[in-house]
Amino acid sequence: MSKFLITGGAGYIGSTTASRLLRTGHEVVVVDDLSRGHAHNVEPARLRRMNLSETDALRRLMERERFDAVVHFAAYIAVGESTQAPELYFSNNVGGSLSLLTAMTHAGVSRLVFSSTAAVYGNPDRIPITEDQPFQPVSPYGESKVMVEKVLGWMDQFRGLRSVALRYFNACGADPESHRGEEHEPETHLIPLLFRAIRTGTPVTIFGEDYETKDGTCIRDYIHVSDLADAHICALNHLMAGGHSDSFNVGTGSGLTVMEVLRAVEDVTGRKVPYVVGARRDGDPPSLVANSDKLRKFLGWEPKCSDIRAIVADAWAFEGRVH
């Protein structure tokens, strides 16, 4: 049994991963300031309500609990918001990570799994995207993750901190076992927005239908949150076994258009999704699909439940529980 500190563990992916770690016999403590997460996602006894900027409090917690590794989810995640308030994103995502790394250094915790993102690639030159493609972020959000990945490289070299950066593509679905799912506010992710349109009758906006894709809408790689949680367990196993620092894409390797997801939602729910077509959004690449061969080959990860119908069914079941 190992003991892990989960930052951002009251959020969507962090709480799903924490719950999976607990089910596999590990111990977890969650640090979250609840600015964007939910207390109901964490057992009260495991939650330390704290902002990442509280370096000394983090250090004391780490010295007391003697964690084997940190899994670092805590960040602000909305691309659009990051273009309106870049300083907020650099301060929270980069500043928060620096504070966490400082506390880890002082407390002697030397393994970290970091939530990175496909947004580090911006408008990639080649699809599917391999990890060796250059960083070309097109938003402060993407840049904030690039900056942390770069800091992790230096921390490896000069502080012996071993880290794995997982670059997630589109996280979605809900973990049927933990009963946790997506409850972002504001919500910017496609599947919850399609559900909201069904529930309220207010049409969802599809941003652009004139891309060079089969039906003109953007292509993304949708990865079930349970498969994403498994990738963290693979990364932790790698670090616990003395593995070196590295970065990996986490996606299925196949893309779906927005309209294909909308049709899957209609099929699975048996309900019509009201929608309107709007203009393209700035910085939205036509296609973002992962090549995840590296994660499969080196860490033995395999997506098990990322078929779009399974994703929608699990997310819809969660939606039914919440609304």
Ligand SMILES: NC(=O)c1ccc[n+]([C@@H]2O[C@H](COP(=O)([O-])OP(=O)(O)OC[C@H]3O[C@@H](n4cnc5c(N)ncnc54)[C@H](O)[C@@H]3O)[C@@H](O)[C@H]2O)c1
């Ligand atoms: N959701 C996705 O599709 C997606 C895709 C790529 C990468 N990511 C990354 O995965 C991570 C988790 O995403 P999510 O969808 O679960 O987000 P989320 O908003 O549900 O969870 C983030 C959690 O971090 C907490 N938090 C934020 N800043 C904090 C701080 N300074 N101190 C303490 N707590 C803080 C929030 O309260 C929240 O509970 C993020 O780092 C995000 O950038 C998510």
